[in-house]
Amino acid sequence: LAIVQLEFLAMESADEVEIDYAKLLTAQNRKNKRSGGFQAMGLDHNVFKGIMKKGYKIPTPIQRKTIPIILNGKDVVAMARTGSGKTAAFLIPMFVKLKMRDPSAGIRAMIISPTRELALQTFKFLKELGKFTGLRASVIIGGDSMEDQFAAIHENPDVLIATPGRLLHVIMEMNLSLKSVNYVVFDEADRLFEMGFEEQLREVLKRLPSDRQTLLFSATLPKSLVDFTRAGLRHPTLIRLDVDSKLSDKLKLTHLFCRREDKLGILLSILGDRSLVEENSLTLIFCATKHYVEFLHTVLEYFHFKCACLYSSMDSEARRVNVEKFHRKLINILIVTDLAARGVDIPLLDNVINFHFPAKPKLFVHRVGRAARAGRRGHAISFISTDEYAYLLDLYLFLGRSLQYPTSAACADAGDLIGTVPQRRVDDENRTIALLNSTNLDLESLHKVAENSYKHYTRSRPTSSAESVRRAKAETRLNNLPNHPALAVGFGCEKLEREKDILLANIKCFRPQTTVFELNAKSSDEQWRVMKAKRRVHQKKIDQNKAATVAELKALSNEEDPLQQQQHVDAHVNDPVDLTGVFSEKIESKFSERATESVLSCKKRKKKSKKQNQDQNTTVKEEEKEQFFIPYVPSDLHSEQGKF
Structure with missing residues (x-):
């Protein structure tokens, strides 16, 4: 029994010596x-x-x-x-x-x-x-x-x-x-x-x-x-740490405003002429549905681009092989659904292209977060159609940044710019795609399936905030939006191209003043007299409504502070969860504390009706004011701060 006790004590002392030695080694490693x-x-x-x-x-x-x-x-x-x-x-x-x-x-x-x-x-x-x-x-x-x-x-x-x-x-x-x-x-x-x-x-x-x-x-x-x-x-x-910054400061954002039908032509244009995407750079292209992924993969392969595709229902071995090809740079373009946004870690990625703009700001952050890692520079390019512009406004309110519009002094390397693509670039590619669709029945079938799947996607995707939809409808700058500076360089006749694009944009936005009842009508016709009487009654109200829309747009364009813009978004804020007793210690950057205080200290603003604007001294009941009050802070504010 004594021998057993001695052996036990010896083992115990050996363990203590080993623990002490490990601590001593760690301390020694930290010295000097x-x-x-x-x-x-x-x-x-x-x-x-x-x-x-x-x-x-x-x-x-x-x-x-x-x-x-x-x-x-x-x-x-x-x-x-x-x-x-x-x-x-x-x-x-x-x-x-x-x-x-x-x-x-x-x-x-x-x-x-x-x-x-x-x-x-x-x-x-x-x-x-x-x-x-x-x-x-x-x-x-x-x-x-x-x-x-x-x-x-x-x-x-x-x-x-x-x-x-x-x-x-x-x-x-x-x-x-x-x-x-x-x-x-x-x-x-x-x-x-x-x-x-x-x-x-x-x-x-x-x-x-x-x-x-x-x-x-x-x-x-x-x-x-x-x-x-x-x-x-x-x-x-x-x-x-670093949660409030959301995006790396090395990441450049480029937004191209276009028709949905022109997206494929623009993609082929920027991949082909290397205006935004450098040759042999690793590029990730995000699509909304797997059918669109297959369609784009087929088209890019036809044009001899080194590409592969990735989506959730693909065979696991095929997914592994395609990711491995991308890692080894056997291919430089990977077309994916949102599976790869957080599921696949792809280092040293140069470009992310949002062929379909994401419906949630956080999804955008996860997509483009694949680029600009480990101190490298990255580029995120987004194709924005008319129905996606409201989601872009939501994104910039979420990021707390301002969306920039091109000016004559705008630099080609500037970030956060939204612009159009020169029409002649798009037309050349669209003619090639139309010819390809007419001669390739398989590709035409894939295109139809992809379009049908996208229609189903638009019905099921989350809606943008009501205020962003209102701002998007009131935004008249989109009608004559200049070409993006990064794509307008190198033509030699930019002024003529700009005038041509403005003319085409005006034709697209043209709305005739006459109605169907007044076409080829004579002054003696009953329908012509009815429409003339209607115009005499309602034209004044129509003009007033247009003037109010223009004034509202000017007011919106003057709002330059992103934190003030956030007050207008239609969203609901949940009560924060008390974290007392959950964490023994909390370590965070000082920037996040200041950002939180600045957002939470923003005073609630009241939106006034037209009668209140005409008479500022009129007092209105509190419940009437509340129906025009739209509070907002980002929906994930408390979750980002660890309070929700």
């Missing part, structure tokens, strides 16, 4: 190191070597804030915009904690991703970053062989990367124990809840040990995620 780099974080040599091999020199802001806190063993909820380096922020501490391969310990870390593409991307990044650690990882995702996944788990990997549905299926089939897991990551946590995985996540949490460390990485913090945080995390720290 230049602050601001990975050297100052006390990382193991093998981990640091992998980081340097990957080419990373200094940590991003989210990595600088989260890694030390995670290394201290705290639960963390981290919020940062797309492309901020969130994946490395949870992989690097995981490497430090797991240290090396241990086949007898079982699964020690688990990463749960919303889509199979994101899981595969995380797995690939883990192998590259942890190259010198010797850790083994396995992927459990839908669409792959269950037998192969059972065999992979029996090999006792150190890290398991999985999607929720297949993970729970494997756990139930194998009666898999997760008691050895001490490090859990929910990647893109808001996306997990949007896709309806809440029940699966709660079931997985029940099977995990209570002393685990749990990390949530998310772009937003919806109410359902706050409730999940209360239940699944122990005194978590909220880290919130």
Whole structure:
């Protein structure tokens, strides 16, 4: 018995020595190191070597804030915009904690991703970053062989990367124990809840040990995620950085106003002459439906562009092959639906083209967030038809920026500009497309299917705000919108082209003054006399209405402050959720605090009727004022601030 006690005490002292040695090593690694780099974080040599091999020199802001806190063993909820380096922020501490391969310990870390593409991307990044650690990882995702996944788990990997549905299926089939897991990551946590995985996540949490460390990485913090945080995390720290900026300052936005029928011609024009898209640059094209994706893919292949397509119902192996081709630059154009907006991580992307403009501002942010990552420059090009202009206004209110219209002094490299495409460019491409459709029956059939699917999409997409619709209808600058400066360069006769485009625009917008009753009518006809009498009665009211519309447009054009413009959008604000007791600590940038105060301190403005404008001294009952009052702050304000 004494011998057993001595052995137990010896083992216990050895464990204490090992723990003390690890702390001493970490402290030693942090000594005399230049602050601001990975050297100052006390990382193991093998981990640091992998980081340097990957080419990373200094940590991003989210990595600088989260890694030390995670290394201290705290639960963390981290919020940062797309492309901020969130994946490395949870992989690097995981490497430090797991240290090396241990086949007898079982699964020690688990990463749960919303889509199979994101899981595969995380797995690939883990192998590259942890190259010198010797850790083994396995992927459990839908669409792959269950037998192969059972065999992979029996090999006792150190890290398991999985999607929720297949993970729970494997756990139930194998009666898999997760008691050895001490490090859990929910990647893109808001996306997990949007896709309806809440029940699966709660079931997985029940099977995990209570002393685990749990990390949530998310772009937003919806109410359902706050409730999940209360239940699944122990005194978590909220880290919130760069959410208010929404878009990278390296990203240039270009908007091309056009008819919906001209979009394909414009796409072929800018891809062919390299005016906006450089040769061999990686370009992502977003479409509203998978049928439009197939149609565009067929057309671009006919014109010998190196392209591939990607959508949700495509075979998983075909999706993997197409993404791999894009990664290896065997193709430089990938046509996708919104599956790739957050599911596929494509580094070093140069251009994003919105062939169909998204109906939600946050979806736009997720789309164009694929470009301008890691300090690189990016370009987002959007085709805006008449029915999509209101969504563009909603987007700029969401971003808190001003939409710019071309002037004579506008620079070709300026961002946030909306302009048209020179008509002769569009006409040349449209003639080629019409000829192709008439000679290719398969392409004509694909075009019809794509148009029908788009009609169904327009019926089901979310509506834009009522105020943006009103502003779009009152916007007369669209009738004679100049060419975009980036496309108007290099013609040599820009003035003549501009006059020609104005003439064509006026013809398109022409409305005859006479009605059908007055065509070829004589003064003795009864219908002619009726219409003349009607004009005599109603013409004054028509002129008054036109004058009021012009005055209203001038008032709208004078509103230059985006925060003041936000007051007009028809939206509802939910009451904020009290986060007292949810997070033990909250770390965020000072900019976000100032932005929040400025938005919330905006006074509610009252919209007055015409009679009130004529007589300013007239007092009106409070309930009559309320019907003209439209409050607004962004619908996701509280979720972005971690309060909803």
